Amino acid sequence: MSGGRAEGPRNIAIVGPYLSGKTSLLESILFATGAVDRKGGVNQGNTVGDGSAEAREKQMSVEVNAATTVYLGDEFTFLDCPGSIEFIQEAANALVGVDAAVLVCEADPAKATALQPWLKLLDELDLPRFIFVNKVDRASGDVQTVTEALQAVSQKPLILRQLPIVKDEIITGYVDLVQGRTYVYRESGPSELIEAEGDVADALGEARFAMLEQLADFDDHLMEELLEDIEPEKAEIFRDLTDNMQAGNIVSVLIGAAERESGVRRLLKALRHEVPGHGTAAARAGVDPASKETVAQVLKTYHTQHGGKLSLVRLWSGSIAEGDVLNGDRVGSLGQLMGQQFNKLDRATAGQVATLGRMEGIVTGDVLTGGGEAPELRRAPRFAPVFALALNVENRNDEVKLSGALAKLMEEDPSLSVEQNESTRQMLLWGQGDQHLKVAVARLKSKYGVSVETEKPKVPYKEAIRKGVTQHARHKKQSGGHGQFGDVTVEIKPLPRGSGFQFGDSITGGVVPKQYIPAVEAGVREYLSHGPLGFEVVDLAVTLTDGKYHAVDSSEQAFKTAGRMAMAEGLPQCDPVLLEPILQVQVMVPNEHTASVNNLISGRRGQILGFDAREGWPGWDRVSAYLPQAEVGDLIVELRSLTQGVGTFTFEFDRLQEVTGRAAEQAMANAAA
Incomplete structure (x- = not known):
C-alpha cells in the first residue's frame, strides 16, 4: 500500500487538445498558489504561458512553457504543452521528464476523439495522469455522458470523482464523491462547503457507490466491505485511488472551469497528495534516484534574444550549480522559468526541473553527466514529418545566415528537419503541418532576422x-x-x-x-x-x-x-513519356471517418489497397493506398479537417508510374512557368 504523501518537488505536464484551456488552467494554478498576483487571459495576451511573439499572435501554445510555484510548502513545476497536434513532438520531449500529467479536455462528448493521441502518448510513456474536464460551466451534456465518451477512447478505467451541481441550468458547484461532501464554487477563491439536500444527496449516494465498485476491482478488502454494506474509511479510499493511479491501473477524473478557478484548488490537492515522488519517475527513466552522480536530461532548448541559449532539464540524480561542467560544457547560469522570466537558483537538486544557460554544445534529448558515461535513458517517441515547404531567402546575402538560423530552429524544435532535394533543387523545411511551419518561418524572421519566401515543394517528375x-x-x-x-x-x-x-x-x-x-x-x-x-x-x-x-x-x-x-x-x-512518383501511404484515422478517408484518397487519384484495425488503437483503422506524390503535399491539412485534427499518415516511395492527360499537362505547364 501507499507509504503516504510524496515529499520533494513534483513536475507536472499539462497536456490536451487545442482550445481545451490548458494555458488558462496554468494561469489559475499560479494565481491560486500566489506565484502571480494578477491573473492574465489568453485573449489579452498577458498570461505567463504562451509568452512568445508567435504564441501571442496566434493565441495558441507553440512551445513548452515552464512555471515553478509552491503549494502548501511543496514545489511544483508545471510544463504547459502545446495542444495542436502539429506540436505534439514538443509535448513528447517534455513528458519524459515529468512525474505525472494532467490531461485537460472540454466538457463535450463530441470532442472525446481528440484526446486519443494524447492518451496513447501517455500510455506509451507509462505516465500517471489525471483528467481535468474543463469548461463545465459551458457543458453541452452531463458529466457522466462526457466520462462515458472519454472511457470509449481510454484503455485505462476512468474514475469520476466529482459530480457537478446544476441549478437553473447553471453549474454552481460539485459533489466530492470520495469525501461525500458538497461544495459551491466561489469566484476567485476556494469552494465553500454546504449541506447536500434532496436530489443532490440521492445523486451523491448512487455515484459514490459506482465509484467504489470500480475501485473494488483492485482491492479485495474494499469489495468485502461493499458486499457487507460497511462504509469504507475515507483514508482507505484515498489510498486506493493513489496506489492505483500510481500503478497505472486507473485515471481519476476531476471537473472544473479553469478561467473562473473553479475546481483548480481541488486539482492541486490531488496533485499534492497523489502524484508519486521523484524516485518513481527516476526509476521509470532508468536512473538510480539514490545515486550521487549527476544525471540530467534536456527536455527543451530555447534560443532567447537576451539570455542566449537556455536548456530546460530534469535532474534525475545528484545536483547542479552554476559553473559545473556537464558533457564538457560549463553551466553559464542556473535557474527556473516562470514563463519568459528566468529566476536564478543557487543549486538544483534531484527531482527538480531547472534551466541551464549557455550550454552551447547540448541539444534537446541529451543526457548530461558530470564526467562519467551517460546512461541510456527513456527517450521521447519521434513523429515523422508529414508536410513541407520550400524556402527561398528574400535577400541572397542571407543564404549563409539562413543555414545557421535553421540549425538553431532545429535545436529548439527537433521535429523540424531540412532537406536539400537534388531532383528539384529546392531547400525543403519539413514539419508536422502548415501551422507548425508558419511558426518556424515567423521565428526565422523575428529571432534571427532572416526573411524567407515559401512555396509548395515541386514534385520530382521524371x-x-x-x-x-x-x-x-x-x-x-x-x-x-x-x-x-x-x-x-x-x-x-x-x-x-x-x-x-x-x-x-x-x-x-x-x-x-x-x-x-x-x-x-x-x-x-x-x-x-x-x-x-x-x-x-x-x-x-x-x-x-x-x-x-x-x-x-x-x-x-x-x-x-x-x-x-x-x-x-x-x-x-x-516517344518520351512523363513519370510521376507514386507513394505507398498508410492513413490512420478513427473508424467513424474511414469512409470519408476512402473518398479523400479516391478523389486524389489514389488506389486503395485495403484497410485493417490499427494495432494498439481501439476504434481506429489503418487505410493502405497508393497515391501520386503530387496529391500528398497538402493531404495532412484535409485529413485533419476531416478527423477533428487527429488523423495522420506515413509514406514511402514505391515506384515511378506513367502519367498522362490533364495531370501530365499541368505538370509540364508548371515546369515551364
Whole structure:
C-alpha cells in the first residue's frame, strides 16, 4: 500500500487538445498558489504561458512553457504543452521528464476523439495522469455522458470523482464523491462547503457507490466491505485511488472551469497528495534516484534574444550549480522559468526541473553527466514529418545566415528537419503541418532576422522513353587556330522501370579514342538532367557504337558537346513519356471517418489497397493506398479537417508510374512557368 504523501518537488505536464484551456488552467494554478498576483487571459495576451511573439499572435501554445510555484510548502513545476497536434513532438520531449500529467479536455462528448493521441502518448510513456474536464460551466451534456465518451477512447478505467451541481441550468458547484461532501464554487477563491439536500444527496449516494465498485476491482478488502454494506474509511479510499493511479491501473477524473478557478484548488490537492515522488519517475527513466552522480536530461532548448541559449532539464540524480561542467560544457547560469522570466537558483537538486544557460554544445534529448558515461535513458517517441515547404531567402546575402538560423530552429524544435532535394533543387523545411511551419518561418524572421519566401515543394517528375533510336551527331567548329571536332553515333534504348541509366560502348578500331569516351558519357548525362519534357530522363541505356575524330581538332569538350547533341536530337524521337512518383501511404484515422478517408484518397487519384484495425488503437483503422506524390503535399491539412485534427499518415516511395492527360499537362505547364 501507499507509504503516504510524496515529499520533494513534483513536475507536472499539462497536456490536451487545442482550445481545451490548458494555458488558462496554468494561469489559475499560479494565481491560486500566489506565484502571480494578477491573473492574465489568453485573449489579452498577458498570461505567463504562451509568452512568445508567435504564441501571442496566434493565441495558441507553440512551445513548452515552464512555471515553478509552491503549494502548501511543496514545489511544483508545471510544463504547459502545446495542444495542436502539429506540436505534439514538443509535448513528447517534455513528458519524459515529468512525474505525472494532467490531461485537460472540454466538457463535450463530441470532442472525446481528440484526446486519443494524447492518451496513447501517455500510455506509451507509462505516465500517471489525471483528467481535468474543463469548461463545465459551458457543458453541452452531463458529466457522466462526457466520462462515458472519454472511457470509449481510454484503455485505462476512468474514475469520476466529482459530480457537478446544476441549478437553473447553471453549474454552481460539485459533489466530492470520495469525501461525500458538497461544495459551491466561489469566484476567485476556494469552494465553500454546504449541506447536500434532496436530489443532490440521492445523486451523491448512487455515484459514490459506482465509484467504489470500480475501485473494488483492485482491492479485495474494499469489495468485502461493499458486499457487507460497511462504509469504507475515507483514508482507505484515498489510498486506493493513489496506489492505483500510481500503478497505472486507473485515471481519476476531476471537473472544473479553469478561467473562473473553479475546481483548480481541488486539482492541486490531488496533485499534492497523489502524484508519486521523484524516485518513481527516476526509476521509470532508468536512473538510480539514490545515486550521487549527476544525471540530467534536456527536455527543451530555447534560443532567447537576451539570455542566449537556455536548456530546460530534469535532474534525475545528484545536483547542479552554476559553473559545473556537464558533457564538457560549463553551466553559464542556473535557474527556473516562470514563463519568459528566468529566476536564478543557487543549486538544483534531484527531482527538480531547472534551466541551464549557455550550454552551447547540448541539444534537446541529451543526457548530461558530470564526467562519467551517460546512461541510456527513456527517450521521447519521434513523429515523422508529414508536410513541407520550400524556402527561398528574400535577400541572397542571407543564404549563409539562413543555414545557421535553421540549425538553431532545429535545436529548439527537433521535429523540424531540412532537406536539400537534388531532383528539384529546392531547400525543403519539413514539419508536422502548415501551422507548425508558419511558426518556424515567423521565428526565422523575428529571432534571427532572416526573411524567407515559401512555396509548395515541386514534385520530382521524371521522363522515360517508349522506343529506341540510333542517332548520329557531329560537332564541328572552325574559328582560327585549333577547331573543335567530335563525331558520334549512339544507340538509345528503353529499360525496364527502375533500372536507372546505363552507358556503354562498342567501339572498335579506335574510331573514337578511349580518352574521349568518358566525355561522350558526360555529354549524354548532362542532357538527361533536362529531357524533352523538361525533367530528368531515367530508365534508358545509351551505347556509343561509332564515331570519328580529328587528330588536331578533337578534344574532350568537342566529344562532350557531340554526345549532348546526339541526345537532344534523338530523344524526342523515342516517344518520351512523363513519370510521376507514386507513394505507398498508410492513413490512420478513427473508424467513424474511414469512409470519408476512402473518398479523400479516391478523389486524389489514389488506389486503395485495403484497410485493417490499427494495432494498439481501439476504434481506429489503418487505410493502405497508393497515391501520386503530387496529391500528398497538402493531404495532412484535409485529413485533419476531416478527423477533428487527429488523423495522420506515413509514406514511402514505391515506384515511378506513367502519367498522362490533364495531370501530365499541368505538370509540364508548371515546369515551364
